[in-house]
Amino acid sequence: MPDPSEVATEIARVLRDELGLSREVKPGDDLVSDLQLDSVGLLTLVVGLEDRFRVALAEEDASRVRTVAELAALVAQRAGGN
């Protein structure tokens, strides 16, 4: 089971390598207002995390997520079977 920091590292990698984000990613960054992700950007990030950690995120999960830290915690939780 990954810990949230491992997931956060993967989030930063996807943002940098696949979405071309050049700035540093902070745990408190809002995915939309701070990182400027549109729906395609968000889906690119989610697909990367689902493939890397073998989880499937649901719409209900997404409704609770706004920041990098919240997304990392959610993925870590799902990967742990919760």
Added chain:
Amino acid sequence: MDPHVLGTAAVLPEHYVDQETLIAAFRDAWAEKHFNAARLEQLHRAVQVSGRHLALPLERYRELRSFAARNDAWIAAATDLGEKAVRAALMRADLKPSDVEHLVFVTVTGLSTPSIDARLMERLGLRPDVKRTPIFGLGCVAGATGLVRAADAVRAHPGGVAALLAVELCSLTLQREDLSVANLIASGLFGDGAACVLVGAERPRRGPSIVATRSVFYPGTERVMGWDIVESGFKVVLSPQVPHLVRARIREDVDAFLATQGVSRQEIRHFICHTGGPRVLEAFEEALELPAEALARTWESLRSVGNLSSASVLFVLRDLLDSGEAKGGDLGLPSSCTVPSRALWGGSPSLPSCSRKDCATGPSRRSAIDGTCASSWCPGRCRSRAGPTASSAIPTISRSPWRSSPCPSCTAPT
């Protein structure tokens, strides 16, 4: 006398496949690599395209296992479709093949030497002294740029007729093994089609004049859009930065171009915009502060046939001219999109705000109360979007009966 449009035609291959059928055809390949294949179907639906016309019957694509096989199929289909487009344009303009003095051919979806324009010489019965200009590699912007090149030819030889032919068979570039998000978006967005525009100067006026053009190159954008040439063919490069680039640059560049003609953005009555993709169009509308419905024809073209690369802006042009809504004295701004170009012609569309039918999560997630999206994966969840977006392109302006000036320089993805 300024060059003016004598006639337009746009043609589609006969093999239409709806989006759900295409998603089903891709599903097995997605499942091989991605853990949550259902997520990827959202990407196909997010592009808002209802279906595509394909150069070949759907079942034929599996037989094309190599770049060589796909490109051979491209040459045959591009020649057939290109012939239909030119013949249709000549017929609509009441011209003969022997009237054509210059033929500009643009594409980015296949390779051919002799080029497709050369292969059409005998099939169309063109004069042996026709000047041919095949252009490969400009991408989506080639629609507006090609129109500018045709206008340049007519300015140099005002007695002749120049034909622009754009043929794009995006389906034959598909890389089945590439399961990147960029390729998945491209496989959901791009379709096949061809368009022809005839331009003259000393001929009876039938359409808008091309009075001014401009191209703008954006440094540092080499990896925003394009192809990586790999052993299996064309591997798409499509950066999610395109809408951001449009937002950052398009208004300043369009306003600067219009200022050279003493025209303001508010005076442009018709925006003939490349179909790009939903995000690019939204960015275009926002950046240019376009009123609602200003890009209605572009959105409709995107939804009905997908992004046809360079041919798309010419489909939208054809639709506008056929509608009869363009009147004498109107100003128009055609624009194509790909990284460095835009076109200005005339018109103004706009966009719905936060109904988010473009949302990747699909219409079922939309709130019945206020039309906003209930999905947290939708970026509209925390912002009230109002206003339009657009894609980039290059402008052209014409006058009398209208003015339109195409200028290619565009930025946008599919």
